[in-house]
Amino acid sequence: MAYLFNTPDEIAAMLDAIGADSIDELFSQIPDRLQLDGPLDLPGGLSEPALEAHLRQLAAANSGTAARICLMGGGVYDHFIPAAVDEIASRGEFYTAYTPYQAEASQGSLQAFFEFQTLICQLTGMDISNASLYEAGTAVSEAVFMAMRVTRRHGRVVVLGSLHPEYQQVLETYLDNLECQLEIVATPNGFADVSIVSEALDDTTCCLVIQHPNFFGGLEDVAPLCQAAHDAGSLAVVCFDPLSLGLLKSPADCGADIAVAEGQALGIPAQYGGPFLGLLTCRKEFVRQMPGRLIGQTTDREGRDCYVLNLQAREQHIRREKATSNICTNQGLLALRATVYLALLGREGLNEVSQLCCRKAHYAAQRLAELPGIELMFDRPFFKEFTIRCRDGAKSVIDRAAAAGFDLGPTLARFPRLTASLGDAAAQETLLVAVTEQRTREEIDGLVDALATEPAKLSSQP
Amino acid sequence: MRNSLATELLFALSRPGRRAARFPDCDVPLQPLDELVPSQHLATADREKRPTLPELTEADVIRHFHNLSTLNMSVDTHFYPLGSCTMKYNPKRHERLAGLPGLVDLHPYQRINDQQGMLALLYDLQKMLAEISGLPAVSLQPAAGAQGEFAALLVASAWFRSRGESRSRVLFPSSAHGTNPASAAIAGFECLQLKEGTDGLVDLAELEQHLDENTAVFMITNPNTLGLFEQQIEEITEKVHAVGGLVYIDGANMNAIMGITRPGDFGGDMMHFNVHKTFTGPHGAGGPGAGPIAVREELSEFLPGPIVTSNLDDDGNPHFQLEDPPRSIGRVRSHFGNVGILVRGYCYLRTLGPDGVRDVARHAVLNANYLKSLICDLLPVPHGQHCMHEFVASAARLKEERDISAMDIAKRLLDFGFHAPTVYFPLVVPEAMMIEPTETESKRTMDAFAETIRTIAAEDPGFLHEAPHQTPVSRPDDVQAARHPVLSWTPEDGS
Numbered sequence: 001m002a003y004l005f006n007t008p009d010e011i012a013a014m015l016d017a018i019g020a021d022s023i024d025e026l027f028s029q030i031p032d033r034l035q036l037d038g039p040l041d042l043p044g045g046l047s048e049p050a051l052e053a054h055l056r057q058l059a060a061a062n063s064g065t066a067a068r069i070c071l072m073g074g075g076v077y078d079h080f081i082p083a084a085v086d087e088i089a090s091r092g093e094f095y096t097a098y099t100p101y102q103a104e105a106s107q108g109s110l111q112a113f114f115e116f117q118t119l120i121c122q123l124t125g126m127d128i129s130n131a132s133l134y135e136a137g138t139a140v141s142e143a144v145f146m147a148m149r150v151t152r153r154h155g156r157v158v159v160l161g162s163l164h165p166e167y168q169q170v171l172e173t174y175l176d177n178l179e180c181q182l183e184i185v186a187t188p189n190g191f192a193d194v195s196i197v198s199e200a201l202d203d204t205t206c207c208l209v210i211q212h213p214n215f216f217g218g219l220e221d222v223a224p225l226c227q228a229a230h231d232a233g234s235l236a237v238v239c240f241d242p243l244s245l246g247l248l249k250s251p252a253d254c255g256a257d258i259a260v261a262e263g264q265a266l267g268i269p270a271q272y273g274g275p276f277l278g279l280l281t282c283r284k285e286f287v288r289q290m291p292g293r294l295i296g297q298t299t300d301r302e303g304r305d306c307y308v309l310n311l312q313a314r315e316q317h318i319r320r321e322k323a324t325s326n327i328c329t330n331q332g333l334l335a336l337r338a339t340v341y342l343a344l345l346g347r348e349g350l351n352e353v354s355q356l357c358c359r360k361a362h363y364a365a366q367r368l369a370e371l372p373g374i375e376l377m378f379d380r381p382f383f384k385e386f387t388i389r390c391r392d393g394a395k396s397v398i399d400r401a402a403a404a405g406f407d408l409g410p411t412l413a414r415f416p417r418l419t420a421s422l423g424d425a426a427a428q429e430t431l432l433v434a435v436t437e438q439r440t441r442e443e444i445d446g447l448v449d450a451l452a453t454e455p456a457k458l459s460s461q462p
Numbered sequence: 463m464r465n466s467l468a469t470e471l472l473f474a475l476s477r478p479g480r481r482a483a484r485f486p487d488c489d490v491p492l493q494p495l496d497e498l499v500p501s502q503h504l505a506t507a508d509r510e511k512r513p514t515l516p517e518l519t520e521a522d523v524i525r526h527f528h529n530l531s532t533l534n535m536s537v538d539t540h541f542y543p544l545g546s547c548t549m550k551y552n553p554k555r556h557e558r559l560a561g562l563p564g565l566v567d568l569h570p571y572q573r574i575n576d577q578q579g580m581l582a583l584l585y586d587l588q589k590m591l592a593e594i595s596g597l598p599a600v601s602l603q604p605a606a607g608a609q610g611e612f613a614a615l616l617v618a619s620a621w622f623r624s625r626g627e628s629r630s631r632v633l634f635p636s637s638a639h640g641t642n643p644a645s646a647a648i649a650g651f652e653c654l655q656l657k658e659g660t661d662g663l664v665d666l667a668e669l670e671q672h673l674d675e676n677t678a679v680f681m682i683t684n685p686n687t688l689g690l691f692e693q694q695i696e697e698i699t700e701k702v703h704a705v706g707g708l709v710y711i712d713g714a715n716m717n718a719i720m721g722i723t724r725p726g727d728f729g730g731d732m733m734h735f736n737v738h739k740t741f742t743g744p745h746g747a748g749g750p751g752a753g754p755i756a757v758r759e760e761l762s763e764f765l766p767g768p769i770v771t772s773n774l775d776d777d778g779n780p781h782f783q784l785e786d787p788p789r790s791i792g793r794v795r796s797h798f799g800n801v802g803i804l805v806r807g808y809c810y811l812r813t814l815g816p817d818g819v820r821d822v823a824r825h826a827v828l829n830a831n832y833l834k835s836l837i838c839d840l841l842p843v844p845h846g847q848h849c850m851h852e853f854v855a856s857a858a859r860l861k862e863e864r865d866i867s868a869m870d871i872a873k874r875l876l877d878f879g880f881h882a883p884t885v886y887f888p889l890v891v892p893e894a895m896m897i898e899p900t901e902t903e904s905k906r907t908m909d910a911f912a913e914t915i916r917t918i919a920a921e922d923p924g925f926l927h928e929a930p931h932q933t934p935v936s937r938p939d940d941v942q943a944a945r946h947p948v949l950s951w952t953p954e955d956g957s
């Protein structure tokens with residue numbers, strides 16, 4: 001049997017020691033009538049080779065980034081992952097360990113997470129980073145909850161319509177049963193108008209949530225938006241792209257009180273959307289309102305530097321219903337990946353990767369916009385992602401690109417929320433394009449050439 | 463042996479001018495950056511005053527993290543009987559398979575026809591979890607057990623609303639895991655904690671006294687955190703149902719009962735699985751997990767989406783789609799779920815098959831009872847004759863007679879190369895040691911562990927108060943850590 005150890009002789013000896021006649025007897029606490037009288041209706045067990053053949057077959061029915069050249073965006077990007085990241089993350093000492101509750105048995109993880117917190121602070125300029133949340137949507141929600149506690153305003157939260165529609169949905173779910181009103185400020189031009197946002201903020205608003213670069217790829221006027229939030233006595237929550245920070249102003253420099261992000265870009269593969277890495281950072285005066293684990297440095301019995309789980313009185317295992325969050329299991333291994341990634345990248349590497357993304361994205365945008373029938377949807381500065389509008393319809397462009405070996409998208413029509421705000425016709429014609437440091441000029445030119453071919457001459461995929 | 467360089471912080475290892483990652487030269491026109499992005503968005507020179515990322519070579523990084531890894535205990539290297547955490551062996555095939563191209567590199571916004579293999583896998587996983595739980599509708603969205611609890615509580619409140627009811631209270635026994643009350647609170651419920659009976663089980667009278675038309679959900683872990691099956695589970699669920707409430711089963715302990723009995727059959731209306739416990743998703747030093755939920759048919763239309771559905775195409779082949787249930791509470795996270803962990807859980811269930819699933823539970827229970835039999839004379843187990851997958855022993859007598867606490871034993875075990883059990887939880891047992899060996903440990907390992915406990919119990923208490931003695935550090939000062947939190951390295955503090 002799979003992964004079981006004890007031989008029939010040992011089992012007999014064990015039952016003897018227990019004083020039971022059979023394993024069944026150990027289950028006598030479960031009333032008989034509740035015990036299943038036959039096996040579950042599950043598929044039969046597979047050997048390792050058979051399982052591998054089966055999984056290979058399933059995998060082959062999907063198109064990953066190895067199958068086509070990826071220019072997809074929407075919060076998940078095809079950045080390069082150095083081999084050293086996989087090497088460290090596949091060490092059993094890390095990935096088969098539990099949450100580091102026993103400090104003496106977990107200094108490796110604890111120190112790595114302390115380094116993670118430090119690297120994220122260095123990246124963002126913020127004072128404090130926690131040791132990870134699930135992903136960006138919940139990080140946004142946790143930031144809003146945190147802002148309610150800090151400001152003691154529970155009535156209202158203002159969110160820009162240019163926040164990732166799925167993050168908006170998550171926040172809406174998290175607020176479902178609470179009194180807090182969610183106000184979404186429309187961004188028909190692909191970015192927020194500071195004066196309209198200012199009007200939406202009032203003295204019951206706990207925070208303003210800004211994504212920058214936003215879902216459409218565009219840059220927001222973050223500093224004035226943060227200022228507007230502060231003028232209303234609200235906190236400014238900024239959702240950033242970690243790999244933009246070799247080029248763009250940091251959340252701290254823009255005035256963010258809480259900065260959150262999707263950390264997928266930091267050495268984490270797409271994996272159909274998870275596990276990813278929710279980042280949450282804040283100003284130091286809010287530390288006791290933070291959700292999630294925090295690692296702290298201290299000294300041990302002999303005065304040696306060491307690391308422990310710190311300020312646990314915020315957490316569910318101590319504080320129960322008064323905890324700052326219900327999170328327990330977090331995204332530790334992904335935080336480790338990000339730590340190794342950032343350590344490899346270093347200061348120069350970060351600058352380079354930001355600049356490469358930005359330059360290549362602008363080259364791609366310019367070339368695509370030269371094509372008849374394709375234009376940039378918004379007249380707005382961007383970083384590595386942009387929205388295009390295609391006269392032939394977004395789906396047809398995505399299909400033609402795929403037939404030529406390129407993945408684009410998603411189309412905005414995929415998000416009911418955007419169809420509602422932009423209008424169905426516009427949503428059907430628009431899609432996102434993201435260009436990472438991995439894309440070459442040759443690839444971008446190849447995509448443009450493929451799309452330049454008359455659509456009628458290509459049979460689009462069924 | 464390690465030298466001290468090995469565990470210096472990354473930041474102390476940094477030397478200006480060192481590089482690891484290098485990128486190809488830019489092959490598109492090198493326009494000035496401020497022509498691409500207006501200067502008000504660009505990082506200013508101020509930035510240079512801030513600490514920046516360290517500068518290291520790839521070899522620095524590899525040596526550093528390899529050395530750090532050796533400071534950890536892990537399932538791959540040690541017996542890890544941490545109660546409630548189900549630290550079972552993590553099969554290596556799962557790592558390879560979850561890393562296959564087509565799975566690991568699949569973008570969540572890929573075209574639906576280009577993700578049919580993934581959807582087939584997730585669809586089958588939904589079906590398998592429905593079968594194991596006895597609850598027909600499954601959502602794979604939640605990222606961990608706590609998020610599963612939260613999502614299910616929102617499903618409950620949406621269901622009550624749909625019936626024109628508003629119920630505001632969630633009940634749970636005091637031995638409930640901390641996430642139960644924390645999830646109830648963020649879902650907007652009032653929490654009421656019930657006292658257990660002296661037998662460690664739910665006290666029916668106490669429960670009955672607090673049930674009323676305001677009761678939304680009773681959350682119960684079964685088997686509970688003491689490792690006991692709640693034998694009166696049917697009466698419990700009947701009583702909750704009688705006042706119109708719902709029963710939530712915290713499925714963190716499914717390792718003891720899968721293939722033996724099903725939450726849906728004993729009256730549960732909703733539950734979560736911890737794929738990172740029961741179905742051996744590796745814990746990753748804290749995460750990631752996956753916390754799918756399963757609910758009764760009438761609650762299914764409120765589940766968080768997307769859910770994978772299937773219909774037959776023109777050729778009679780299954781075609782999979784993503785759908786949101788009609789009255790869904792909405793998303794609880796972006797994208798589909800913690801898919802990488804779900805893939806591992808799928809591989810595990812496909813390896814085990816129906817007999818294997820049942821054998822896991824049988825051997826988890828056998829191992830726990832065996833280990834209990836070896837140490838219960840020294841560390842009495844106050845509750846239950848037999849236990850399920852884990853048991854809670856008490857060091858109270860040792861504490862009284864020899865001044866040896868649960869913490870002393872836990873710390874000293876590390877010196878002998880065993881990870882410590884969970885200590886001081888649940889609170890109902892004084893000097894609690896919650897021990898869960900799991901089915902993937904051998905008799906020999908448990909014999910050695912029990913022998914070590916005996917050795918420790920005979921040691922000098924003063925020596926034990928200072929344990930561990932062999933680990934890289936010993937008894938970190940938590941008080942100092944909390945009083946003067948140092949949560950990141952800064953150049954001033956670093957040396």
Ligand SMILES: Cc1ncc(COP(=O)(O)O)c(C=O)c1O
Binds near residue numbers: 327328607609639687
């Ligand atoms: C009984 C119990 N319930 C709930 C949880 C929470 O699950 P998770 O850590 O996956 O959020 C755990 C585990 O930590 C648990 O042991």
